[in-house]
Amino acid sequence: IGTGSYTIIAQTAAEMLGLPIEKVAVRLGDSAYPVSAGSGGQWGGNSSTAGVYAACVKLREAIAKRAGLNPADAVFANGQVSSAGRAVPLASIVSDGELVGEDKMEYGDLDKKYQQSTFGGHFVEVGVDAATGEIRVRRMLAVCAAGRILNPKSARSQVIGAMTMGVGAALMEELAIDKRRGFFVNHDLAGYEVPVHADIPHQEVIFLDEVDPMSSPMKAKGVGELGICGVGAAVANAIYNASGVRVRQYPITLDKVLAGMGGSAL
Incomplete structure (x- = not known):
């Protein structure tokens, strides 16, 4: 499912149970497991x-009760649970049999009462060759407001990946369809152009420091699509700013830029 899901799920369980992250095994994608939200739409x-x-939370209650501790003030840290000056290792608690905690999260009508969207701004600098119309992206910046960032490293990786996808959509990615025979002509990476390392310059991502206390107990929102929405428009606007050519059909290829340099905007 979504990029980094295993990591942030493991982080959550490890923090809640006071365990090192390497002690948490995350298993996803099996119909024998409880129903999940899936991945899509940034949720x-x-x-x-x-x-x-x-x-x-349910598992902590069960652990504390089996250990003979008060669940209300039990503290989970360093692989043990403690309360009222008494500490019990988690390993000893489950030696008599495993404990299972299961619960679900229901959001009700929160989306009707509160605005829970994420917000972002994309900034792109490009150079356009005055003679050939060739376009080179030089710098990119994304500023994102997405609630609590659960893992800054993986979130940044997701955003710069989306920014790269945005460059591809804006400048080169286009399917060629043979309408006579009904198939995609450039159906592989030999014919369908995507960005390579040389096409992608310095990228920077800034996450605004915020939390959303209404979104969930995690106070987070979504990151996924935030990294790509707006990139194409930022690239097109930068090309217009550099060359005076306004292209309104993606991808912005040489033929469209050169035609605009003749004095007519497409």
């Missing part, structure tokens, strides 16, 4: 970790 990360949080 994957926040929903999956919120569900894990809820299940861990």
Whole structure:
């Protein structure tokens, strides 16, 4: 499912149970498991970790009760649970049999009461060759407001990947369809152009420091599509700013730029 899901799910369980992350095994994608939110529309990360949080709350209660501790003030840290000056290792608690915690997260009508969208701005610098119309992206910046960022490293990787996809959509990716025989002509990477390392310059991502207390117990929102929405427009606007050529049909290829340099905007 969504990029980084295994990591942020493991982080959530590890933090809730006071365990090192390497002690958490995440298993996904099996119909024998409880129903999940899936991944799409930016709800994957926040929903999956919120569900894990809820299940861990139930599991913490069960662990504390088996250990003979008060669940209300039990502290989970360093692989043990403690309360009222008494600490019990988690390994000893489950030696008599496993404990299972299961719960679900329901959001009700929160989306009707609160605006829970993510917001972002994309900034792109390009150079356009005055003679050939060739376009080179020089710098890219994304500024994102997406609630609590559960894992800054994986979130940044997801955004710069989406920014790269946005460059491809804006400048080169286009399917050629043979309408006589009904098939895609450039159906592989030999004919369908995508960005390579040389096409992608310095990229920077800034996450605004914010939390959304209404979205879920995790206070997070979504990251996924935030990295790509707006990139194509930013590239097109930068080309216009550099060359005076306004192209309104993607991808912005040489033929469209050169035609505009003749004085007519497409």
